[in-house]
Structure formats: structure tokens, C-alpha cells
Amino acid sequence: MEKIKILGATALLTTVLTGTAIAQVGKPFIHDPSTIMECDGKYYTFGTGGGGLISEDGWTWNGGAERPGRGAAPDAIKIGDRYLVVYGSTGGGLGGGHDGIINTMWNKTLDPKSPDFKFSDPIVVASSENMEDCDAIDPGLLLDPTDGRLWCSYGTYFGFIRIVELDPKTGKRVEGNKAIDIAIDCEATDLMYQDGWYYLLGTHGTCCDGANSTYNIVVGRSKKVTGPYIDNMGRDMIKGGGKMVIAAGGRVTGPGHFGRFVVENGVEKMSCHFEADLDQGGRSVLGIRPLLWKNGWPVAGDNFKEGTYEIESERRGYALELIVDFVRMPNLRHRFGQADDEPIKPVPSQELADVIDTWPKGDIGVRIGDYMFRPHQKWTITAVPEAGGYLGGPYFKIVIAGTERALAATADAEVIAVPQFTGAPEQLWRIDQLTDGTYRIMPKVVPNSKEKLVLVSSGDSTPTLAKFDMSSDNSKWNFKAH
Amino acid sequence: MKINQKSLFLAAGFVVLFGLGLQAQPDAPGRQMDYETKGDTTRSIAAYFTPVSSKKVTPDSEGFIRRWLLLEPISKPNRGNTVFTDSYLRQAFDTLYFANQFTILPKDGEKVKVGEQELAWHALDSKNFNTKLFRFAYGLRKPHYGVIFWAVTVVNCPQEMKNVRMAVGSNSASMWWMNGKEALLLSGDRRMVMDDCVSNRLTLNKGKNIIRGAIINGPGMSDFCVRFLDETGAPIKDLTITCE
Numbered sequence: 001m002e003k004i005k006i007l008g009a010t011a012l013l014t015t016v017l018t019g020t021a022i023a024q025v026g027k028p029f030i031h032d033p034s035t036i037m038e039c040d041g042k043y044y045t046f047g048t049g050g051g052g053l054i055s056e057d058g059w060t061w062n063g064g065a066e067r068p069g070r071g072a073a074p075d076a077i078k079i080g081d082r083y084l085v086v087y088g089s090t091g092g093g094l095g096g097g098h099d100g101i102i103n104t105m106w107n108k109t110l111d112p113k114s115p116d117f118k119f120s121d122p123i124v125v126a127s128s129e130n131m132e133d134c135d136a137i138d139p140g141l142l143l144d145p146t147d148g149r150l151w152c153s154y155g156t157y158f159g160f161i162r163i164v165e166l167d168p169k170t171g172k173r174v175e176g177n178k179a180i181d182i183a184i185d186c187e188a189t190d191l192m193y194q195d196g197w198y199y200l201l202g203t204h205g206t207c208c209d210g211a212n213s214t215y216n217i218v219v220g221r222s223k224k225v226t227g228p229y230i231d232n233m234g235r236d237m238i239k240g241g242g243k244m245v246i247a248a249g250g251r252v253t254g255p256g257h258f259g260r261f262v263v264e265n266g267v268e269k270m271s272c273h274f275e276a277d278l279d280q281g282g283r284s285v286l287g288i289r290p291l292l293w294k295n296g297w298p299v300a301g302d303n304f305k306e307g308t309y310e311i312e313s314e315r316r317g318y319a320l321e322l323i324v325d326f327v328r329m330p331n332l333r334h335r336f337g338q339a340d341d342e343p344i345k346p347v348p349s350q351e352l353a354d355v356i357d358t359w360p361k362g363d364i365g366v367r368i369g370d371y372m373f374r375p376h377q378k379w380t381i382t383a384v385p386e387a388g389g390y391l392g393g394p395y396f397k398i399v400i401a402g403t404e405r406a407l408a409a410t411a412d413a414e415v416i417a418v419p420q421f422t423g424a425p426e427q428l429w430r431i432d433q434l435t436d437g438t439y440r441i442m443p444k445v446v447p448n449s450k451e452k453l454v455l456v457s458s459g460d461s462t463p464t465l466a467k468f469d470m471s472s473d474n475s476k477w478n479f480k481a482h
Numbered sequence: 483m484k485i486n487q488k489s490l491f492l493a494a495g496f497v498v499l500f501g502l503g504l505q506a507q508p509d510a511p512g513r514q515m516d517y518e519t520k521g522d523t524t525r526s527i528a529a530y531f532t533p534v535s536s537k538k539v540t541p542d543s544e545g546f547i548r549r550w551l552l553l554e555p556i557s558k559p560n561r562g563n564t565v566f567t568d569s570y571l572r573q574a575f576d577t578l579y580f581a582n583q584f585t586i587l588p589k590d591g592e593k594v595k596v597g598e599q600e601l602a603w604h605a606l607d608s609k610n611f612n613t614k615l616f617r618f619a620y621g622l623r624k625p626h627y628g629v630i631f632w633a634v635t636v637v638n639c640p641q642e643m644k645n646v647r648m649a650v651g652s653n654s655a656s657m658w659w660m661n662g663k664e665a666l667l668l669s670g671d672r673r674m675v676m677d678d679c680v681s682n683r684l685t686l687n688k689g690k691n692i693i694r695g696a697i698i699n700g701p702g703m704s705d706f707c708v709r710f711l712d713e714t715g716a717p718i719k720d721l722t723i724t725c726e
Contacts (some may be wrong), residue, residue, distance in 0.1 A: 131620065157673065158703055185673040206671045209564060214671070239611065239707075240651055240675030 025385075025394075028053060028061040028286040032073035032138070032188055035259030036271050036288075036391070037083060039110040043391065045259075045271065045286065046074045046085065053286060059389025061286055066112040068119055069103060073138040073188050073257060076110075079150070083107050084171050085119070086152060088137025100136030102126040102154050104171035125173040126154060126164050133159030134179075140190035140258075142198075143168060144225060151225050153182065153189040153200065160238075161186050161202060163226060182227040183220070183237035188257040192298075197221040199298060200229040201258035204242060210282050213254030213275035218242025219298055232297060246270070246289065246300035251278040255287060255300075261391065266434050266470025268292075269392050270300055288392035290433035301433040303393055307481055308380045308401045310371050314438050314476035315457040319371035320379065320407075322364045322400065322417055327355045327374070350374050352402040364417045366407065368461050373482055376400065379407070381479070387428050387444070395428035395444055397421050409443035413453055413465040438476035440468060527606075527621030530614045534590065534605040538638070538722040545709035545717025546611040546676075547635055547693070551588055551725050554601040555619045555629035560700035563671035566655035571669055574630070575657045575696050584662065587634060587692060590725065603634075605725045612651070612674060612707040615697060619704075631704065633695040638722040643686040645713045648693070651678040652706040656697040660684055674705050686710065686721075 030047035036058075037044045044065045046052035049072075052065030067074060071089035078084075085107065090100040103122035111117055128136035135156040142151045150168040155161040161183035165174040183189065186202025193199070199221045205214035220229030220237040228236045235241025246255045254275025261269040268291040276282040290301030311320040329350055352375040359376070371377055378401040387395040398407040399421055406421035407429065421427055428444040441455040446465060453465040456474045469475050539549050556579050560566075580586075580594035580601075588594075590605035604622075608614070613633065619626035648665050650658055653674040658666040658681075665681040672678070697706055710718040 185675060204673065206564060209562075212564060235676060240673065240678070242675075 024059065024061050024286050024288060024392075025389075026055070026060040026062045029063075029280075029283050030286050031273050031284045032257040033259065033271055033273050033286050034074045034076045034085070035141075035190065036261045036269075037076050037078060037110055039083070040114075042111065044076075044110040046076060046087075047273075048072045048074075057388050058288070058391030059394055064112065065110065066117075069105070069122055071103070071137070075140045075190065075259070077141040077143055077150075079143060079168050081108065083110055084141065084168075086125070086139040086141055088135075088139055088154065090135065090137045098128050098131060098135045098158055100128045100134075102136050102139045102152065104152075104166065106171060120171075123170075123172050125152060125166055125171070126162070126179060128159075133181075134162055135159065136162075138188045138257075140188070140201075141166075142191035142193065142225070145193055149225075151191060153191055155183075155189065156187045157185065160184060161189050161200070163191075180226050181238060182229055185240045185242070186218075186237070190258045190260070191225070192260045193225075194293065194298070195296070197223065197296065198225045198229075200227070200237060201245065201298075202237065202242060203256040203258070205254070207254070207256065207275070209254075209275070211253055211276040211278060214248075215254035215256040215275050216247040217245040217255055217258050217272060217300075219245050221296070243297055245298055246272065248274075252276065252285070252287065253278075260291060261288075263391065263432070264468075264470075266436070266468075267432050267440065268435050270298075290392065291435065292433065292437050293435045294437070301437065304381070304396070304431045304433065304439070304479075306382045306396075307479075308378055309479040309481055310373070310377060311379050311398075311441075312371065312478040312480055313368050313457045313460075313463075314473040314478060316368070316460040318368040318460060319377045320463060320477075321367060321369050321374075322359065322376040322405075323367050324355070324359045324364060324376050327358060352400075356403070362419060364405070364419075366415045366417055366463055368457060368463055375402070381429075381431070384423065384428060387423065387425075390430050390432075393431065396431055397423075397427060398429050398441075409446045409453070409465055411447040411449070413446055413449065413451075415455060415463050415465060434470065434476060436476075438473075438478055440475060441477055442468070525621055525623060527618055530609055530617040530621065531604075531606040532609065534607055534725055538724045539607065541709060541717070541719050541721055541723065542611060543719075544611060545711075545719050547637065547708050547723055548608040548611070548613070549606070549635055549723040549725060550608070550613055551590070551603050551605050551634040552613070552615070552618055553588075553594065553603050553632040554622060554624050555615075555626070555631055556596050556601065557599065557625055557628065558630045558698060559628040560698075561628075563654040563700045563702070565700075566670055566672070566698060568667065568669045571655050571657060571667060571698065574698060579630070579632075583632070584659070584694065587636070587726065611676070612705045615699070615704040615706065616702075617705075626704075627699070627701045629699060629704075631697045631699075633697065633706070634725075635693050636724045636726065637686065637691045637693055637710070638724060639686040639688055639691060640720060642688045643712075643718065645683045646686050646718060647711045648681040648684060648708065649677040649679070649711050650681075650695075650706065650708050651675045652695075652697050653702075653704050654697070654699045656695055656706060658696075658708070659694045661687065661691055674707060676707055677709075677711075680711065686718075 032048040033045040043055040046067040050070040053061040054064040074087035106120040108116040128134040139154040150166040160181035162179040188203040231241035252274035255272040259271040270291040277285040380401040383394040409426040425445040430442040458464040588603040651674040
């Protein structure tokens with residue numbers, strides 16, 4: 001009985017510490033979202049069946065994007081000053097044939113309210129007929145950064161995933177180009193390039209079954225865009241190979257239809273849909289996750305989870321803390337030579353109440369020091385729903401655990417802890433997981449400045465605000481839940 | 483139960499509506515161009531299989547067994563593949579569909595009676611590493627969705643081989659036996675991935691070893707691939723494959 005109580009308390013504590021992963025907010029309901037495009041300060045994604053979502057900040061999404069042609073699983077890419085949208089239209093399905101058509105069309109803007117908003121007539125770039133080994137739907141686009149050539153993968157479980165080359169100036173199929181089979185066992189594929197490798201992302205598993213959908217996204221890579229795409233075990237994706245990028249987790253199932261969004265060097269996001277978000281009635285929703293690179297393979301990171309953490313610098317491994325007197329714990333050292341037959345008693349941790357009266361009442365400076373799990377080193381991080389967000393996350397407040405003492409940016413680009421969180425923008429923090437798995441911590445604003453600065457280590461023991469540099473551990477932090 | 487059936491129906495309806503997912507795969511010889519595969523619309527098995535003409539063959543360069551006796555599909559209607567739980571499959575595969583189902587080593591052209599169906603065995607060599615059951619059924623103008631396929635082959639071993647493993651990928655679910663003993667069950671709405679499921683350690687006898695498989699599929703493509711792996715995980719190719 002006692003054991004059950006302890007387990008229950010542990011579970012509660014764990015929940016308090018780690019919080020829950022938060023999905024996109026608004027009405028982010030979509031299936032097969034195209035790669036997210038940024039256009040005139042707004043974000044856009046299109047889905048199966050026509051239409052799509054718009055977001056002002058990348059966190060709150062609602063309907064309103066417009067795409068003609070209906071059909072399935074579109075993708076989008078910006079080439080020059082125009083957007084190329086590709087989608088599949090089909091009369092096929094379980095009981096039908098497999099006549100599919102891949103169409104492309106251009107638009108100068110994705111904003112339906114813009115006077116320039118007008119899609120060009122669709123151009124057919126690939127097709128499938130009858131019962132051939134392909135469904136020409138579910139296209140994905142890649143503009144090869146090495147040579148500017150444009151590629152389109154497409155297909156479903158019915159036969160092969162194929163790749164064709166398009167003309168990046170016209171969106172038409174390159175004359176004489178022949179489709180090449182590059183994979184099986186996939187739907188809703190996409191392509192990307194990184195450090196000399198081409199990556200083919202495919203959706204595997206069971207689609208369209210809500211909470212029971214086993215959809216997941218797998219990847220293989222190749223030195224040539226036309227394949228072969230090989231997984232981490234040396235298996236060709238044309239024999240079913242694929243390494244997991246993202247599967248179900250938390251309260252969402254069935255991630256599918258990968259899209260990559262590079263915010264800047266070291267900060268990447270991946271979009272997908274989740275077949276069912278159990279917290280949103282089991283509806284299919286837009287998902288945005290950090291995209292990490294581990295040993296040359298892409299893998300989805302986790303959206304930041306609310307909780308109480310040590311904020312550890314990647315530079316030295318020291319922890320962000322208030323500049324307050326270090327309050328020693330009672331010296332309970334066991335004397336050498338002392339008999340070891342005394343009963344062992346746990347020593348309580350130092351608590352906030354033990355030390356808070358020793359702290360100044362006003363602003364307190366912040367430094368970085370040896371982590372000793374003391375109250376001045378424990379930060380509780382929670383989302384501030386009314387503060388909006390950024391691509392993939394809400395703004396957070398960062399306060400000393402058990403208090404409202406909040407981390408804040410100052411006008412001279414330093415950091416302090418103010419006695420009370422007020423919701424001021426310099427007290428709101430953007431937290432992005434970086435491509436190497438560490439985190440970037442960035443104030444929403446630096447007072448009297450338009451510069452985008454992040455929390456950095458200027459010395460082992462000194463934090464400040466400075467420009468983000470992915471090549472330096474000064475710009476990186478870890479959140480440790482002890 | 484009603485809820486499950488309804489959700490499956492709705493799921494199927496969604497797929498039909500948007501022309502989304504069908505079931506898995508296939509593979510053609512090498513990487514083909516779309517102008518070549520337009521020929522797939524011809525209703526024949528010739529693009530995927532050849533009749534067995536030689537006494538024996540060896541596994542291919544990756545160890546895949548390409549020679550199989552395939553029974554024309556047994557009707558087993560299923561609207562979707564998500565019903566293929568372990569217990570469903572054990573019941574489906576324990577059901578006796580035809581005489582000597584678990585012991586028969588049929589001859590090419592031999593027929594069996596399954597209810598009102600009279601089904602023939604076909605001794606075939608696959609042109610691909612995998613055996614494309616959808617193309618087998620479709621090419622023979624047989625039912626290709628909502629079916630069970632039976633497959634039999636004979637693996638001849640030059641000497642006893644201990645601690646080998648049978649590696650199987652199948653679309654959709656399947657069960658496999660070696661020398662009359664269950665070796666593998668691949669459950670769920672499954673797509674064919676090479677080396678997806680691997681048996682516990684087995685012993686290949688010197689001489690004949692009979693491999694038997696049953697593959698069930700609702701809608702979409704269906705196929706399987708089988709090879710044996712040694713203790714290091716390397717494919718075993720020092721075998722001959724026959725239909726007798």
C-alpha cells in the first residue's frame with residue numbers, strides 16, 4: 001500500500017516536472033501538409049482536399065490558405081520570387097484504378113488577399129495509368145542547392161516511389177526526362193539535401209485510421225538524387241529500407257508527410273501532420289518539431305516541455321543561477337574512523353524557504369556556476385499562452401522555482417532576474433532545440449534594440465546576450481530535469 | 483466490434499475519397515522508367531514470373547529464394563488490413579482450407595478444392611527478389627484483394643546448418659513454417675520490408691527442408707521475400723531451391 005502511495009507521488013512529481021508537449025494552437029487541422037512557406041511575414045501550408053492553413057507567428061494556425069485543384073498531398077517551394085505548388089489528382093483509390101496526375105502551378109504570393117494572388121494554370125508533369133506499379137499522387141519537391149536542378153518525387157504504397165526532373169523556370173517536366181523508381185513502402189515522400197547527401201523521406205505505416213494510424217516517417221540517403229537511397233542498415237529503400245525520423249508519441253499518433261524548414265544555420269524545423277491528436281478530439285493536426293541531425297541522419301527533436309530544470313551551459317557545463325550568497329548546508333560529513341554501525345538517515349535538500357530571505361528583494365543579477373541543485377539554480381519554465389509564439393512553439397517565462405522571479409533581457413543586452421514576472425516582452429523567451437540537440441534561448445525582445453540576440457556564455461561563469469553562433473558552444477544550453 | 487468495423491469502413495472511405503494509401507510495394511528488375519512500366523497494365527504474370535523450367539536454382543546474389551509453388555488466391559474478404567491481429571491470424575491460418583494443407587508438396591498444375599473454389603498450384607521463378615502476389619493474382623485474372631495466398635518451396639542443404647534464421651518480409655500479414663514447425667508470424671497491417679521479421683535460431687537439415695507460408699491481404703499490393711541468414715547475419719546462398 002505504501003509502495004503504491006510512493007509511486008503515485010512520483011508520478012505526480014514527474015508530471016509537474018516535465019509538463020506536456022504542446023501541439024500547435026488555433027485550428028491546425030490538416031492532412032498531408034505541404035512544406036511550410038513563409039510569404040510576407042506569414043506562414044502557409046496546404047493540405048489534401050484543397051485549402052490550407054495560415055499563421056501569423058508560426059504557432060497559432062487557422063484555415064484560410066487557398067489552393068485550387070483539390071487533390072492529394074501537395075508540396076510547395078519558393079524559387080526566385082515565385083512559389084511553385086505541386087499536387088496530385090486522382091480518380092483511384094481502394095476500389096478504383098490508379099490513374100494519377102501530378103500538377104504544378106505558380107503564384108507570386110500565397111496571400112489570398114494580395115492583388116498579386118493568382119495561380120497559373122496547372123501543368124501535368126507526371127502521371128500513372130490503370131494498374132501500373134505507381135500512383136502518381138503525393139508529390140514532394142527539391143531544388144538541388146548544388147546545381148539548381150528541380151526534382152519531384154511521388155507515389156504511394158501502390159508500387160514505386162518515383163522521381164522526375166522539372167524545369168525550375170517553367171515548372172514543366174524536363175523534356176525527355178524518364179521517371180526513376182527510388183523506393184517502395186512509402187507515401188507522401190519528400191526530398192532534402194544536406195552535406196553531400198540527398199535524403200528521401202517517406203511515410204510508412206497505416207494511414208487514415210485516427211488514433212490507430214501507425215503512420216511514421218522514415219529516411220534513406222544517397223550520394224545521387226536519383227538514388228539508390230540506403231538506410232542506416234545498408235538496406236535500399238527499394239527493398240523497404242528506412243530509418244525512423246518520427247513516430248507516435250505523447251498524445252499524438254501517425255506522423256506523416258515530412259517537410260523541412262530551415263530557420264537559419266543550426267535551427268531547423270520539420271512539419272508533418274499527426275493522424276490524431278488525442279487532446280484535440282483525435283483530429284488530424286499540423287505538427288512542427290525541431291529537426292535534428294545525428295551522425296548524418298535527420299531525426300525529429302521534441303518540442304520544449306514545461307518543467308523545472310537546471311539550465312546548463314554547453315560551454316562549461318555550469319548552471320545558470322542568481323547572483324546570491326551561497327548558503328551552506330549543515331556539514332554532515334562522516335568522520336574518518338567513525339563507526340559505520342549508525343543508522344543511515346536521508347539528508348533533506350536545501351529548500352527555497354531556507355534561503356529566500358537571504359536574497360535581495362529587487363533585481364538580481366545572473367551568472368553561471370557549479371550546479372548544486374540549490375534553489376537559486378532551479379528554473380521553472382512555462383508557456384505564456386497570451387504571448388503568442390514562433391515557428392513551432394509558444395513564448396515561455398523562466399522563473400526561479402517557487403517564485404515569480406523572472407529571467408529578463410536588459411536594455412544593455414545583459415540578463416537579470418526581476419522580482420516579478422509581468423509579461424513584458426523582454427521577460428518572454430523563445431526556446432529552439434538546435435540541430436545538434438542542444439537549445440538556443442532567445443528573448444522575444446531586447447529593450448531599445450532591434451537586434452536578434454540570444455543567451456550566451458561570455459565566460460564560463462558569465463552570461464550575456466549576443467548574436468547566435470551555431471559554431472560556438474557559447475550559444476548553446478541544455479535543460480536538465482534532475 | 484461494431485465500432486471497429488465502422489471505423490475501418492470510415493478509414494477505407496477516407497482513402498477512397500482522397501485517393502490516398504493503398505498497400506505496399508513491388509520491385510521490378512532494377513530501376514525502371516515509367517515508359518517501361520506502362521506495360522504493367524497488361525494483364526499477365528509474364529513481367530514478374532517465369533514458369534519453372536530447370537531442375538533447381540540457387541538463391542539470388544542476396545540470398546533471396548525466388549522459386550515458389552504458389553496457390554491461386556483463396557477468397558478471404560477483408561475491407562482493411564488493420565484487423566490482422568495475432569489472434570485473428572492464428573485463427574485464419576489454423577483454418578483448414580484444403581486437404582493436406584500443412585503437409586502437401588504440390589506439383590505444378592495440381593488443383594485443390596477450397597469450398598466452391600478450385601484452385602491451381604503454379605511452380606514459378608520470380609524475376610524479382612520478392613514474390614509479387616498481387617501481380618500473380620491480377621495477372622491470372624483471379625481475385626487480388628481480400629485473399630489468402632499459400633506458398634511452398636523446398637530448400638536443399640548440402641549439410642546440416644545450425645543456428646540459421648529465416649528472414650521474411652510480407653505484405654500484408656503472414657505465417658511461415660519450416661519442416662512443419664511454425665517459424666514466424668508477421669502480424670498487423672504490414673508492408674514488405676526485407677529482413678523485417680527473423681525467426682529464432684533454426685536448423686536446416688541436410689537434404690530437403692520444406693518451407694511453407696500463408697500470406698493474407700485485404701486491399702492493396704501483396705508480396706513477400708524470404709532468405710536465410712547465418713549466425714553473423716549474412717545471407718546463406720549455399721543452397722539449392724526446388725519444387726520437389
